[in-house]
Amino acid sequence: MTGQVRTVDGRVAGRRGQATRQKLLDCLGEMLSSSPYRDVKVIDVARKAGTSPATFYQYFPDVEGAVLELAEEMAKEGAGLTELVSGRSWVGKAAWQTSEELVDGFLDFWRRHDAILRVVDLGAAEGDKRFYKIRMKILNSVTNSLTDAVKELQAKGKVDKEVSAAAMAGSLVAMLASVAGHQKGFTTWGVKQAELKPNLALLVHLGITGKKPVR
Amino acid sequence: MTGQVRTVDGRVAGRRGQATRQKLLDCLGEMLSSSPYRDVKVIDVARKAGTSPATFYQYFPDVEGAVLELAEEMAKEGAGLTELVSGRSWVGKAAWQTSEELVDGFLDFWRRHDAILRVVDLGAAEGDKRFYKIRMKILNSVTNSLTDAVKELQAKGKVDKEVSAAAMAGSLVAMLASVAGHQKGFTTWGVKQAELKPNLALLVHLGITGKKPVR
DNA sequence: ACTTGTCCTGTCATGCCGTCAGCTTACCGA
DNA sequence: TCGGTAAGCTGACGGCATGACAGGACAAGT
Numbered sequence: 333m334t335g336q337v338r339t340v341d342g343r344v345a346g347r348r349g350q351a352t353r354q355k356l357l358d359c360l361g362e363m364l365s366s367s368p369y370r371d372v373k374v375i376d377v378a379r380k381a382g383t384s385p386a387t388f389y390q391y392f393p394d395v396e397g398a399v400l401e402l403a404e405e406m407a408k409e410g411a412g413l414t415e416l417v418s419g420r421s422w423v424g425k426a427a428w429q430t431s432e433e434l435v436d437g438f439l440d441f442w443r444r445h446d447a448i449l450r451v452v453d454l455g456a457a458e459g460d461k462r463f464y465k466i467r468m469k470i471l472n473s474v475t476n477s478l479t480d481a482v483k484e485l486q487a488k489g490k491v492d493k494e495v496s497a498a499a500m501a502g503s504l505v506a507m508l509a510s511v512a513g514h515q516k517g518f519t520t521w522g523v524k525q526a527e528l529k530p531n532l533a534l535l536v537h538l539g540i541t542g543k544k545p546v547r
Numbered sequence: 548m549t550g551q552v553r554t555v556d557g558r559v560a561g562r563r564g565q566a567t568r569q570k571l572l573d574c575l576g577e578m579l580s581s582s583p584y585r586d587v588k589v590i591d592v593a594r595k596a597g598t599s600p601a602t603f604y605q606y607f608p609d610v611e612g613a614v615l616e617l618a619e620e621m622a623k624e625g626a627g628l629t630e631l632v633s634g635r636s637w638v639g640k641a642a643w644q645t646s647e648e649l650v651d652g653f654l655d656f657w658r659r660h661d662a663i664l665r666v667v668d669l670g671a672a673e674g675d676k677r678f679y680k681i682r683m684k685i686l687n688s689v690t691n692s693l694t695d696a697v698k699e700l701q702a703k704g705k706v707d708k709e710v711s712a713a714a715m716a717g718s719l720v721a722m723l724a725s726v727a728g729h730q731k732g733f734t735t736w737g738v739k740q741a742e743l744k745p746n747l748a749l750l751v752h753l754g755i756t757g758k759k760p761v762r
Numbered sequence: 763a764c765t766t767g768t769c770c771t772g773t774c775a776t777g778c779c780g781t782c783a784g785c786t787t788a789c790c791g792a
Numbered sequence: 793t794c795g796g797t798a799a800g801c802t803g804a805c806g807g808c809a810t811g812a813c814a815g816g817a818c819a820a821g822t
Contacts, residue, residue, distance in 0.1 A: 339799085346799060348788080368673050370585055370611070375778060384802050389780060396585070450672045457665045457728050458583050464732055492759075499738050499746040503726055507750075510725030511718055513672050517679060523714050531714040535722075538753040544707075554769090561768055563819085590809060599771050604811060 339390050353391045355381045357405075360398050364447040369454070396455075403452050403466045406445050410470035413441060417477035422485060428545040431533040435508065438474070439529070442512030449513065471509065475501045482540055491542050504539045508532065554605050568606045570596045572620075575613050579662040584669070611670075618667050618681045621660050625685035628656060632692035637700060643760040646748040650723065653689070654744070657727030664728065686724065690716045697755055706757050719754045723747065 337345040337353065345353060359380040363372050372395055378385045392398040416437040420430040442449060455463025478501035485491040511518070511532060518528055537545045552565055574595040578587045587610055593600045607613040631652040635645040657664060670678025693716035700706040726733070726747060733743055752760045 343799060346788080349800060352800080368675070369669065373778065374780085385779080386781080386802055386804095387800080390800080394780085446672070450669060453672075454584065454665060454669050456732060457661075457668075459731065460583070464735075467732075494745075495749070496738070496742040496746055499733075499742045500750070502733060502738055503722060503743070503747055503750055506725040506729065507718060507722030510721040514721065516674065517671060517682075518714075518717060520679075523711070523717055527711040527714045528718070530709075531711055532718055534710070535715070535718055535750065535754050538757070539750050542753070542759060544757060558768070561819095564769060567769080588809065589811090600810075601771055601773095601812085602769085605770080609810090 340393060341390070345391075349391075352381070352383060352387065356383070356388055356391060357398060357402055360395075361402055361447065364399070364451065369451050399448065399451055399455075400462055400466070402448050403463070406448055407466050407469045410441065411473050413437065413470065414473040414477055417474055417481065420481075422481050422541055425546055427537060427541055428533070428547050431537040431540075431545065432529070434474070434536060435529050435532045438508045439512050439515065439532075442509065443515060446513065446515075449509075453509075453513065471505050474508075475505045478504065478540065485541060491540075495542075500539055504536055507535065555608060556605070564606075567596070567598060567602065571598070571603055571606060572613060572617055575610070576617055576662065579614070579666065584666050614663065614666055615677055615681070617663050618678070621663055622681050622684045625656065626688050628652065628685065629688040629692055632689055632696065635696075637696050637755055640761055642752060642756055643748070643762050646752040646755075646760070647744070649689075649751060650744050650747045653723045654727050654730065654747075657724065658730060661728065661730075664724075668724075668728065686717075686720050689723075690720045693719060693755065700756060706755075710757075715754055719751055722750065 337350055339345055339349070343349075356377060360372070360377050363377055363380065374388050374395060375385050377395075377398075378388045381388075388398075392401065416434045417430070420433075421427060422430060452463050452467050456467040475498075479497045482491060482495065482497035482500055486493055486495070486497065511528070515525070515528075519525060534545065537543075552568065553559055554564070571592060575587070575592050578592055578595065589603050589610060590600050592610075592613075593603045596603075603613075607616065631649045632645070635648075636642060637645060667678050667682050671682040690713075694712045697706060697710065697712035697715055701708055701710070701712065726743070730740070730743075734740060749760065752758075
């Protein structure tokens with residue numbers, strides 16, 4: 333289904349080609365971490381990878397195209413975030429643990445990929461469907477699981493029927509994503525990581541179960 | 548305090564100068580709404596304003612500098628967001644109304660300024676202190692008020708002492724900002740505005756008071 | 763009309779973008 | 793071993809954005 337990796341002009345990439353392609357992607361990732369997105373130039377990425385701009389254009393249509401590729405890679409790993417929610421219990425003490433682990437896992441993932449996620453976020457906010465799709469792919473893995481959790485609790489009568497499961501899950505995940513994206517900001521401002529996490533977990537718990545946690 | 552408006556080379560701008568400067572800012576704002584940040588070029592802004600690139604550089608060091616100016620303008624208006632929280636009641640039915648109005652006001656403000664806020668968000672996430680400061684200026688007006696509200700409730704013994712007021716307020720505001728930034732995304736996906744707002748209000752209420760709302 | 767200071771633009775050097783033709787390298791079958 | 797073929801890379805080029813400057817246009821006061 334994925335087919336082979338192809339160059340822009342249609343050739344199939346061999347071993348060597350894939351290597352340089354990957355090197356370009358790696359260097360692009362580094363550049364994104366170290367300088368503003370607006371200032372990342374093809375020529376810099378190429379230089380950093382020890383090759384020429386022309387080579388870059390052989391594998392990617394432009395910087396944006398390469399970023400999409402990078403984001404795609406990350407999204408695959410992001411699918412694993414589902415496991416932070418699915419199959420977990422949202423009752424009693426276990427619910428608190430579930431909340432904490434979800435927050436932990438989420439913040440960690442975001443911290444590891446903050447540079448690319450920033451750009452994906454921007455692209456999605458600007459209305460670019462390709463970026464939006466990738467963002468969804470990552471967030472949905474968690475959102476859907478959370479939505480199911482809420483619906484299940486509703487079925488048992490433990491949560492008000494009025495609550496829209498999807499909206500609630502979506503809002504919580506958006507919160508996590510946003511806070512994760514500005515983690516550095518929070519700490520610079522004076523809120524410590526140590527008190528940030530429990531509060532996020534508390535909000536998640538409140539949002540899903542509608543009750544204060546039992547610790 | 549603000550002093551006079553000055554050109555890059557130090558001259559004070561007169562009436563006519565201020566007009567073209569403002570026109571450039573307006574056009575920049577439009578461009579930001581209609582095309583990706585990365586693709587906004589000085590020459591396009593200048594053309595749209597019916598002037599030349601050289602004129603642009605007389606008033607702003609670069610695109611980023613002009614965006615900062617635009618953001619500064621918006622931040623002034625954003626200070627008014629405080630009134631959505633300060634002096635409101637967080638007890639009983641009134642608390643629900645306060646929550647709803649806060650969400651309403653916030654989403655509305657964000658929708659009106661989404662293009663610039665996107666860029667400010669990006670700049671802040673990338674670690675640019677100037678953008679970060681502006682973001683804080685806007686969010687703090689709400690965050691501080693919310694923090695006070697939580698502390699007050701804590702003093703009355705209505706909210707657990709363990710809760711970090713600042714972290715809670717910060718997380719809620721981050722959530723609002725994030726959801727606001729992806730409003731279009733939510734609707735495209737299938738969550739309607741009508742069910743999004745009550746759920747956000749519910750989360751705000753839960754976060755601040757720790758209780759389910761009385762409607 | 764002349765001066766003064768503000769305001770705008772033509773022009774130019776510089777540097778990045780994106781493309782192409784052409785060169786080198788690796789692989790493969792005869 | 794020897795082409796043949798496709799993959800892989802780059803130098804070079806026209807085109808366009810950037811950013812600096814000097815000089816011209818304009819308004820207001822004298």
